[in-house]
Amino acid sequence: MSTYKIVDDAYGKSGVKLLHIKRDGPVHSIRELEVSSQLTLSSKKDYTEGDNSDIVATDSQKNTVYLLAKKHGVNSPEEFAILLCRHYLSTYAHVLKAQVQVELYPWQRIDADGKKHNHAFVFTPVATRFCTARMEKNGIPTIESGLKDLRVLKTTQSAFVNFVNDDYRSLPDASDRVFSTVITSRWEYSTVNVDFCKAWNTVKDAIIQVFAGPADKGIYSPSVQNTLHLTEKLVLDSVPEINYIEMILPNKHYINVDLSKFKNVGFAHNDTVLQPLDKPSGNIRAALTRTLVSKL
Known part of the structure; x- marks a missing residue:
């Protein structure tokens, strides 16, 4: 029974x-x-x-x-x-x-x-x-805060090269590409004695700072993974009350339209007219937490 x-x-x-x-x-x-x-x-x-x-x-x-x-x-x-x-x-x-x-x-x-x-x-x-x-x-109480639907895009200073080259690969190296994503992030506080509004704005500003870089020259991104990690590290460095942060960054692809096939009216080179592709897309996720350093 x-x-x-x-x-x-x-x-x-x-x-x-x-x-x-x-x-x-x-x-x-x-x-x-x-x-x-x-x-x-x-x-x-x-x-x-x-x-x-x-x-x-x-x-x-x-x-x-x-x-x-x-x-x-x-x-x-x-x-x-x-x-x-x-x-x-x-x-x-x-x-x-x-x-x-x-x-x-x-x-x-x-x-x-x-x-x-x-x-x-x-x-x-x-x-x-x-x-x-x-x-x-x-x-x-335990508190988890977050943001979602933060859509960002930059037109250069992004690359993706030197990834696994095997029988299944068709994607070429991209030394200069559009980088766009819709960011979701959530983080946990170690205390409730926090200025929550200030902390939330600090996290949002850190995300934008690492993504965009300085206004005149930007910042180079070798991969979504590296940008994600550097962002989470900056958040933990900037807000000591946060002990854990997770970010999810799906790729929002923009592909150069091939205009060379239009024999009489086309263009051999095109990096100004791009087609947005929603699906399928890459999806990158990672979480970062603080670790205790032992004192010998």
Whole structure:
């Protein structure tokens, strides 16, 4: 006879959207969020017996997001996620674990006549900021932050040569190519005593710095792998509170269109008209963490 055990479970509310307006006289600030929460209870009777008496309804979780935003405001996504985790664990004795994910919509204040507008904003999706807070009963929160959809491109100072040359290779060496990718990165903090907004901007700036280099001459990239590693190293060097970072860089290929086959109107050489190719694409991923150096 078989016996069974529930080894993992959680339930919650996804996609709770919220716009919070902070009004300081005529100057307003906004945070638009999408929040998802997950709770794990001490009892499994809701699953095994159909007994709902311990369930904090997902609708109640949705209402909690709105009520805590009204009561405490929204400073950073990370701080709001921690606030929600602590609320669930302190309010309900039978909630053992709480996880809250927050995605921040990228609004920026409009520049008008050289000045920042008091109450008007423009949606500027350079990158999307997100975070996840996890916490257990009587524990401390762990925070993972990240960014996604950061699309970058440079037209030179990128190469890919000297890779394996075997019977399956058809790709030629490329000593000068377009380098484009859509970056996703996530990182973990060793503490919650962090200026999360400053840290997030530092990571974003490090990614762009290593990718682009100085404005006049750029920076050479021998491979996506090397650029990725140098970026992660700069992040760990720049933000001591980060102990782990992961980056995913898919190639967004741009291929020179062959115009030489058009006998009467074509061009023997073409490096100005390129065709974007979405699929298939390379996908490069790596993670970097700090290691302890032993003292002899």
